[in-house]
Amino acid sequence: MVDSESVPPEFRRHVERLRGEGLLPAESARASGEVGPAIRIDQESAVTLMRVSALRAAGFFRPTRRTTIAWVDGTNHLAIQVADLNLVIEEGQVVVLIPVRCDQAEGTVRVTFVLGSPERPRGLYAATERRPHGPEVVVETWGDHLVAFAWQCLLGLYAGMAGASGKDGQGNYLVPVEVTADREGLSVVPMGRHRFSGSSGLLTSSGR
Numbered sequence: 001m002v003d004s005e006s007v008p009p010e011f012r013r014h015v016e017r018l019r020g021e022g023l024l025p026a027e028s029a030r031a032s033g034e035v036g037p038a039i040r041i042d043q044e045s046a047v048t049l050m051r052v053s054a055l056r057a058a059g060f061f062r063p064t065r066r067t068t069i070a071w072v073d074g075t076n077h078l079a080i081q082v083a084d085l086n087l088v089i090e091e092g093q094v095v096v097l098i099p100v101r102c103d104q105a106e107g108t109v110r111v112t113f114v115l116g117s118p119e120r121p122r123g124l125y126a127a128t129e130r131r132p133h134g135p136e137v138v139v140e141t142w143g144d145h146l147v148a149f150a151w152q153c154l155l156g157l158y159a160g161m162a163g164a165s166g167k168d169g170q171g172n173y174l175v176p177v178e179v180t181a182d183r184e185g186l187s188v189v190p191m192g193r194h195r196f197s198g199s200s201g202l203l204t205s206s207g208r
Helices: 009-020 043-057 136-164
Strands: 039-042 068-073 076-081 086-090 093-101 106-114 175-182 185-191
Touching: 009 039, 009 043, 009 136, 039 043, 039 136, 043 086, 043 136, 043 185, 068 136, 076 136, 086 175, 093 136, 106 136, 136 175, 136 185
Parallel strands: none
Antiparallel strands: 039 185, 068 076, 076 093, 086 093, 093 106, 175 185
């Protein structure tokens, strides 16, 4: 059985490289709600890791040579060139560039997400434009799907990086609590998970 919450080796290698360069401390278990040091992801590394996240978002949790995924909705078909996915990180925002191809058009769909930056309010807040930019026939048919896919790729990137940095005292992977963007790349802050069931002082409705 494949664990969909496992951390891909590419993410672990990134964290190990940062530790080897003295940019991150050694791994240590985090208490519930305890945050760790921010993990920096430069533009080039973010692109590589997002492509890994994209394959996992498409259901490929084992190593694969697949470079394209296909979506089918009735008579509509869309091919996404995962190997050519790109990410542009700017001050306070990230732009996901998705190469697509169908019978009627070929091009790149641009999906913009607004994040915090060191000079602006931070947090896992994301806003996207009403419609992505790209070939009209593709955006008209697949626009919502492509926005959701782009966001899932980013979430996988954030969660994968937080998880690669360590675990909490219960053995669970750390989760991202804060993400910021600037022209140098992304910064992800990991945190030990809060426990909402079975914790001292916290009862579920069935725990009376």
